[in-house]
Amino acid sequence: MATEILMPALSPTMEEGTLAKWLVKEGDTVSSGDVIAEIETDKATMEFEAVDEGIMGKILIPEGSADVKVNTPIAVLIEEGESLADASAAPAPSAVEETAPAAAAAPSAPATPAPAAVVAEPDWPEGTKVKQQTVREALRDAMAEEMRANDDVFLMGEEVGEYQGAYKISQGLLDEFGAKRVIDTPITEHGFAGIGVGAAFGGLKPIVEFMTFNFAMQAIDQIINSAAKTLYMSGGQMGAPMVFRGPNGAAARVGAQHSQDYAAWYAHIPGLKVAMPYSASDAKGLLKSAIRDPNPVIFLENEILYGRSFDVPELEDFTVPFGKARIWREGTDVTLVSFGIGMTYALEAADKLAEDGISAEVIDLRTLRPMDTATVIASVQKTNRCVTIEEGFPVGAIGNHISAVLMEQAFDYLDAPVINCTGKDVPMPYAANLEKHALVTTAEVVEAAKSVCYR
Amino acid sequence: MAARKTTAKPNVSADELKAYYRDMLLIRRFEEKAGQLYGMGLIGGFCHLYIGQEAVVVGLEAAAEEGDKRITSYRDHGHMLACGMDPDGVMAELTGREGGYSKGKGGSMHMFSKEKHFYGGHGIVAAQVPLGAGLAFADKYKGNGRVTFTYFGDGAANQGQVYETFNMAALWDLPVIFVIENNQYAMGTAQKRSTSTPDLYTRGEAFGIKGEVVDGMDVLAVKAAGEKAVAHCRSGKGPYILEIKTYRYRGHSMSDPAKYRTREEVQKMRSERDPIDHVRDLLLQGKHATEDDLKAIDKEIKKIVSDSAEFARTSPEPALNELWTDIYADA
Numbered sequence: 001m002a003t004e005i006l007m008p009a010l011s012p013t014m015e016e017g018t019l020a021k022w023l024v025k026e027g028d029t030v031s032s033g034d035v036i037a038e039i040e041t042d043k044a045t046m047e048f049e050a051v052d053e054g055i056m057g058k059i060l061i062p063e064g065s066a067d068v069k070v071n072t073p074i075a076v077l078i079e080e081g082e083s084l085a086d087a088s089a090a091p092a093p094s095a096v097e098e099t100a101p102a103a104a105a106a107p108s109a110p111a112t113p114a115p116a117a118v119v120a121e122p123d124w125p126e127g128t129k130v131k132q133q134t135v136r137e138a139l140r141d142a143m144a145e146e147m148r149a150n151d152d153v154f155l156m157g158e159e160v161g162e163y164q165g166a167y168k169i170s171q172g173l174l175d176e177f178g179a180k181r182v183i184d185t186p187i188t189e190h191g192f193a194g195i196g197v198g199a200a201f202g203g204l205k206p207i208v209e210f211m212t213f214n215f216a217m218q219a220i221d222q223i224i225n226s227a228a229k230t231l232y233m234s235g236g237q238m239g240a241p242m243v244f245r246g247p248n249g250a251a252a253r254v255g256a257q258h259s260q261d262y263a264a265w266y267a268h269i270p271g272l273k274v275a276m277p278y279s280a281s282d283a284k285g286l287l288k289s290a291i292r293d294p295n296p297v298i299f300l301e302n303e304i305l306y307g308r309s310f311d312v313p314e315l316e317d318f319t320v321p322f323g324k325a326r327i328w329r330e331g332t333d334v335t336l337v338s339f340g341i342g343m344t345y346a347l348e349a350a351d352k353l354a355e356d357g358i359s360a361e362v363i364d365l366r367t368l369r370p371m372d373t374a375t376v377i378a379s380v381q382k383t384n385r386c387v388t389i390e391e392g393f394p395v396g397a398i399g400n401h402i403s404a405v406l407m408e409q410a411f412d413y414l415d416a417p418v419i420n421c422t423g424k425d426v427p428m429p430y431a432a433n434l435e436k437h438a439l440v441t442t443a444e445v446v447e448a449a450k451s452v453c454y455r
Numbered sequence: 456m457a458a459r460k461t462t463a464k465p466n467v468s469a470d471e472l473k474a475y476y477r478d479m480l481l482i483r484r485f486e487e488k489a490g491q492l493y494g495m496g497l498i499g500g501f502c503h504l505y506i507g508q509e510a511v512v513v514g515l516e517a518a519a520e521e522g523d524k525r526i527t528s529y530r531d532h533g534h535m536l537a538c539g540m541d542p543d544g545v546m547a548e549l550t551g552r553e554g555g556y557s558k559g560k561g562g563s564m565h566m567f568s569k570e571k572h573f574y575g576g577h578g579i580v581a582a583q584v585p586l587g588a589g590l591a592f593a594d595k596y597k598g599n600g601r602v603t604f605t606y607f608g609d610g611a612a613n614q615g616q617v618y619e620t621f622n623m624a625a626l627w628d629l630p631v632i633f634v635i636e637n638n639q640y641a642m643g644t645a646q647k648r649s650t651s652t653p654d655l656y657t658r659g660e661a662f663g664i665k666g667e668v669v670d671g672m673d674v675l676a677v678k679a680a681g682e683k684a685v686a687h688c689r690s691g692k693g694p695y696i697l698e699i700k701t702y703r704y705r706g707h708s709m710s711d712p713a714k715y716r717t718r719e720e721v722q723k724m725r726s727e728r729d730p731i732d733h734v735r736d737l738l739l740q741g742k743h744a745t746e747d748d749l750k751a752i753d754k755e756i757k758k759i760v761s762d763s764a765e766f767a768r769t770s771p772e773p774a775l776n777e778l779w780t781d782i783y784a785d786a
Contacts, residue, residue, distance in 0.1 A: 154596070180596070186626070191585050191619025198589015201574050202524070204596060225579050226586060234567035235557035236781035238574070270782050294784035322786070 002082060003052055004073040007061070010039060010046045012252045013303050017041045018066045019074060028056045030077070037063075037074070042136070042307040043168045054079050123285060123313075123320050130311040138280035138312055139169050139245075139301065142287035143207060145317070147177055150205060153291055156183040156196060157209030157246070166211045167247060167306055193219030193244070197226045197296075200240040205291060210246035213262050213300065220265075227296040228271030243290045245299035248276070249341060249391050250428060250439060252304065259428035259435075261392035263340065266298040267368040267401075273322055274369040276300040278343035280310035282366055285320030293322070302341045323370035327379070331361035334449045335379040337402055338389040339365040342440070345421070346389045349445035358453055368398060373405045380406055384415040385452040389445050394422040416452035421445050467517075467675065469743035475517065475674045476734045476744075477752050479509035482533045483731060484760045485542055486705075489532065489549055492764060493709045498549045502563045505533035507704040510730035511636050512537035514677025515604055515697075518685050522599070526574040526587040527606035529564035530703075534606065538571045542759055546767035554770030558777055581607055581614030584633070588624045588694075591631035602630045602688040610641025612655050618662075621694070625662040628693035632684045633659070635698045636671070642707040643715040656698035666696030672728040675737075702728070 007017065018040040024030055030050045037048040057078035061068055068074065124130075133141075147153045154177075159166045161174040161184040174182040185192040189210065196208040210216045216223065223244060231239030250259035266274045273295050277283040283301070290297040312318075328343070329350050338346040343364050350360040361379050365371060380386050386406060388399030399420030406418055424438045467475075486504040493502050505512075508530075516537045519525075527534045535545050540556065548555025549563050556566045566576040574590060577583040587605025594601040611617060612635050624631050635655045639646050646653060656666035665687070669680040677699060684695040702724045706713040713721075738744040 186619075186622055188619035188622065190616045191623055194582065194585025194616060195589040195592055195620065195623060198526075198574075198586035198591075199593045199596070200589070201586065202590040202593025204593045221579055221582060222585065226577070226582055230567070230575070231784060232781045233557055233561040233565035234575070234781075235555075235560055236784075237557070237567050237569045239784055241784070273783070289786075293786050295786070 001079060002057055003054065003077040005036075005050070005075040005077055007068045007070050007072040007074050008039065008048060009070045010041045010048075011043055012254050013307070014041045014070060016067050016069045019061050019063055019068050020045060022059060022063045024056050026056050026059055030054065030056060043166075044164075050077075052077055055082075057082070123281065123326070124315060124318065129314040131314055132309045133280045133284075133312040134307055134309050135277075135280045135283045135301070136167070136169055136306040138284035138310075139287055140171055140173065142284045143170070143291070144173060144176065146288055146291040147173070147181060152203065153205045153207065154181040154183065155207045155209060156185055156192060158185055158187055158211045160184060160209050165209075167303060169301075169306070170209070189215050189218035190222065194222040194226065196242060196244075197222050197240050200227070200242040200296075201230070201238055206242045207291060208242065208244045210244065212251075212258060212303075213246050213248040214258050214260055216244065216246070216262070223266075223296070223298070224269055224272070228269050231295070232271060239294065240296045241294040243287070243297045243299050245287070245290075246301060247303040247306070248300035249302050250423075250435070253430060253432065253435060255430045256427035261390065261423065263300060263368055263390065264392050264396055264398050266300070267371070267398060268396075269369075271296070272369060273297045273367065274300065275322065275367045276340040277366060278305065278340055278364050280308070281312045281318070282320055282326070282364070284312055285318050286322070286366060288317075288319045289322055292319075300340060305341055320366070322367045323372050324366065325372035325375040326364045326366055327361065327375065328364055329360065329362040331359035331383065333359045333383055334361070334385040334387060334453055335376065335383045336360050336362045336387050336389060336445065336449065337365065337376050337399075338363070339368060339398070340390075342389040342391060345440055345442045345445050348442040349389075349449060352442065352446050353449055356450070356455070358449060358455065360449060365398075371401075373402070373409070376402060377406065377410045380410050381413045384413055385449075386414070386418045387421060387445060387448045387452060388418065389421045389440060391423045391439055394420065394425050397422050416454070419448040419452055421448050467678070469738075469741075471517070472734060472738055472743055473748070473752065475513050476731065476738060476749070477756065478513045478516070478537055479674065479731045479734065480752065480756050481542070481759065482509045482512070482536050484756050485536060485546070485763065486532060488760045488764050489546070490705070490709065492546075492550065492767070497768060498563065499551065500562055501529065502549065502709045503530040503707065504705040504709070505530055505703070507724070507730075508636060508638060508671065508701045509533060510674040510677055510733075511634070511671045511699050511701050514674040515634065515681040517674075517678040518681030519602075519604065520685075522572065522601050523685075524572045524574060524587075524590045524594070524601060524603040525606070526583045526590060526603065527576065528580065528583055528608060528611065529576070529578045530608070531564065531566060531576045535566060535568070535571075535573055535576075538568075538573050540568050540571050540573060542763040543766040546763040547770045550767040550770070551772065552767060552770035553773045553777075554766060558781075559773040560777065560781065581611035581617050583607060584611065584614070584617045585620045587633075588620045588629050588631050591624070591629040591694075592627065595627070595629055600689060602632060602685055604632050604634055606634045606636055608641065609635060609637040609639065609646050609650065609655060610644070612637075612658060613641075613650060618658075621659050621662040621664055624694040625659070625664050628691060630688040630691075631694045632681075632688055633664075633694060633696045635696065636701055637698055638701050638703045640703070640707070640715065643711070643713075645715065654698070656696055659694070659696045664694050664696055666698060669697055669699045671699035671701030672730045672733065674730060674734055
């Protein structure tokens, strides 16, 4: 009986990958545990082992194929006595596109949005050449550029050096800058965050990477009590010019302790600046600004966004200022305000609303502290309605704050209550279906927008 | 005091010995005055006095060079005076006035001086330990040959982040001296009730960090140990631990009734082991100074302290707009 070998999901967020190399050829006998192929995910090159024993009947996807979706049959294994003809008879879809049950691998990952929406306020001059870059590459480039420009900038964290970054963000940095400036730390967040703050007191510009912000809870005393408050407590004599960065929020199927959005936590603290980019150009431009900023900056990335591609301007020194929201799509009927991965729902919802004749304006806050409430207010003065979107918990959410600002400063312009679309008020469940419901959904955003439009 | 005897004694001149006497006396009188001002309601909140522990900072400052850094906990007045910060500015910070080191916004526990390389003044027990290692990290990165004195107490020595820091400091050979000021009480908890093994200087052994115990009531012993530790760090051999056995005469803070120890215990320490009396005896018995010399020093100190109290009383409260400054540095 021929067995199909399927493209495996090798990380929580992997939806597709490159079949880099076959280590066996048709006709070879394989045993379970044999390494049969090398597969490149968005994060690393992984060895792929055979699960069953048999003979490689047919290789369906040749080596070097990129963008092979998870669960695509890549080869057929036959048993002793079976012929290759039997294998060919097995269902063997040849085109990669035909089979894409990728959802099975990463069910919570929202579909790639269509960033076709017109960006009303681009951050670069008209006519600037742009290139497609992933958020991951943009972040790496930002760090590399700033490290080239300033010897005092260094990167420290778990697996940032020899491993090339747990999420491959620091890929290549060790080679370029050496072990003095790209420092692998032990798994001791409280300790190395404190050492980073001390180094900033001592005149350096540390970038402290947390493998994820879930682990930064171990270090939050140093972030808040030491980094955020010292400038004030010292009467302006010394502070912590540094960046704490890493993925924040839910990834996919990693459960309650690895899936929390800390945007509201850090945005609460005077003395910190907080950025949470959505696009690759914002990731790059804001990270460069963050590294140059003389204050401690919390830089909240997102694992699911790392692999998304966007236009990034080909400028020698492209930065995005803090405290300036970006209007991704102009509209007249309702204002959708979001940031980070929340933008995927906001933009999808705007597309769906357009089909129903509702024109949504979509605002990406980009930085939460400082927060560009003026842009939100100006938009609401036009649309008279507002829905906020974030993945964080609903109590004390960023959306709550925006609602309060609108109550105080734009009350007379509101034709409906502001609705906050948030993650649910529950720890993140593991089960695929429950996880999907625990996060905010595009359908909820659409429903909220229709409800404030009384439709 | 098990660690009473420290054999190594540095050769110091009569002038140096007099300077130690003067510096320790300044701390003692300053703290007594602070206690008084607290009682008068001029100083608020938490106020942790250093009385009894003076030989620790004075001895170590005698081993430091210009450019070396220091960082400590909230029991920080002595460290600031010992590294040369202005008593007026320290006292005015205690009273929350404009003339204070932090313009009145930090208070007793949170004071800094970039000029004197004093990096706080930290209110969270043991938070200064990784911070101190970070300062040393910056110095090593810059290759400037500086060392950092990172002070913490016997209470802080049980915090997890201390050991995370020991590991990294040893791994990366950071030029940091971990100074454990063991005054034997973590607030109201005696060391034997809080600490599974009594010898804190051995706490670095698992990380390959050398340590030694020092008689903290003997300024010369502290200086000798400090010089050894400084030489070790400056030569690139990585961190060093000094457990300095000392004793605080006053309560943990001003609001501590100190019921956890007997009056006799405190009195015995004061009369038999006082670090200032010790230097006074050395000066007089060695005929390095006369009673009159010491009286002149006493008088000078008295004036400095009463001037600082006057400054701290008369310096205005910070302007209300100070509420909104120093939150962010200008980008």
